[in-house]
């Protein structure tokens with residue numbers, strides 16, 4: 549058993565801290581809002597981010613980053629993607645003083661705006677390599693609400709260093725939380741980030757009243773464009789038929805828990821990007837990732853028609869309606885389906 553710091557007390561950070569504490573690790577949960585930290589310590593709940601869940605009394609919550617990470621063997625970063633760089637900058641000097649270099653894990657899903665970097669690339673850029681062991685990505689189909697009620701969940705821990713991925717696997721594994729390992733960090737991170745775009749699309753078609761055929765089409769053709777961009781960026785294509793690819797795509801496109809799906813249903817009602825962000829107090833990564841993915845697709849010359857339509861609808865003043873976007877996707881030039889030999 550070891551000391552593990554979870555950085556980010558939103559829904560996913562709180563659910564992961566619960567798993568680790570139930571696995572008897574000495575778990576410290578860091579958050580920036582004093583009221584939420586006090587609630588976790590005093591009533592062992594986090595009603596705003598994880599309602600109706602009793603947390604283990606042993607989880608210690610704090611707003612002090614140095615207290616959270618001091619002597620931690622593992623540090624798990626679970627803040628929104630665009631807060632990750634700043635978080636790493638605050639963390640970096642604190643790692644200098646550690647007697648033993650910790651394993652760094654992140655469990656967030658997105659691509660950094662402006663730099664287009666994956667989260668592990670941001671962490672590598674900011675953190676001093678002498679002061680941590682390796683970076684591991686934890687990803688897969690895992691809604692916090694279901695993990696918190698101990699529903700069976702499977703994830704992937706990915707690192708170029710398999711042994712360190714195995715350390716993370718062992719820390720989390722229990723009867724309801726099964727972790728596989730993977731060495732394809734690029735594929736695991738891109739699968740997790742890009743599926744959020746398709747989930748926004750799934751929310752839109754559901755909100756507009758389209759049926760199951762449309763949803764299956766969106767998921768399947770969404771996976772095709774995720775794989776195209778992913779392989780162009782160096783991912784193993786097989787990763788996209790694993791947990792962090794199609795697994796996460798299915799859960800996010802079909803679950804009412806998904807914030808990306810919920811955001812899509814609001815877009816279908818006519819709300820603008822800004823109005824959706826305001827209405828959803830929790831992070832909706834897909835709305836930001838769609839811009840980064842659109843730019844990457846242009847840069848690499850990759851066909852990503854669903855991403856492009858969502859980008860045009862959300863980010864330009866072309867005033868393309870969702871109905872027009874769907875018609876344009878359906879009526880564009882006929883294509884051949886992908887096959888393994890091309």
Ligand SMILES: NC(=O)C1=CN([C@@H]2O[C@H](COP(=O)(O)OP(=O)(O)OC[C@H]3O[C@@H](n4cnc5c(N)ncnc54)[C@H](O)[C@@H]3O)[C@@H](O)[C@H]2O)C=CC1
Pocket residue numbers: 556557558559560561579580581597626627628629630631634635655656657658690691692693829830831833
């Ligand atoms: N909720 C879920 O079921 C899952 C979420 N994720 C990913 O985990 C990441 C975090 O998501 P959630 O915990 O669900 O989000 P959330 O919206 O529930 O909570 C976000 C947390 O980050 C904090 N935060 C926001 N801006 C910050 C900043 N600048 N610096 C420090 N902290 C900041 C907020 O105060 C809040 O505690 C996202 O990338 C999400 O895609 C991954 C798997 C499951």
Ligand SMILES: O=C(CO)COP(=O)(O)O
Pocket residue numbers: 657688689690691692744747796799800805806807808809831832833
């Ligand atoms: O990544 C997730 C589940 O695996 C959570 O998705 P949402 O952010 O859409 O809720």
